[in-house]
Amino acid sequence: xxxxxxxxxxxxxxxxxxxxxxxxxxxxxxxxxxxxxxxxxxxxxxxxxxxxxxxxxxxxxxxxxxxxxx
Numbered sequence: 001x002x003x004x005x006x007x008x009x010x011x012x013x014x015x016x017x018x019x020x021x022x023x024x025x026x027x028x029x030x031x032x033x034x035x036x037x038x039x040x041x042x043x044x045x046x047x048x049x050x051x052x053x054x055x056x057x058x059x060x061x062x063x064x065x066x067x068x069x070x
Contacts, residue, residue, distance in 0.1 A: 005057045011035060011052045014060035031056035 011034055019027035035056060039049030 011038065012055040015056035016059040016063045019063050020066055024060055024064055028057065029062045030059060 011023045011031065015027050015031045018030055032053065035049050037054040038052045038058065039045060
């Protein structure tokens with residue numbers, strides 16, 4: 001796996017979609033689980049885990065006030 005390919009996993013978009021469709025708490029729990037899974041898959045790299053976790057949480061908080069799904 002190349003250096004940049006692990007950073008191209010769209011965890012933030014998955015987190016945002018779950019936050020809009022379900023709720024924020026489920027989205028954050030899912031983000032932590034998926035970030036840990038991505039960290040394990042990429043060879044237990046802490047940087048990849050933290051990058052994915054921060055990106056996912058920022059994505060969840062950016063759509064927190066969305067009320068309409070149009």
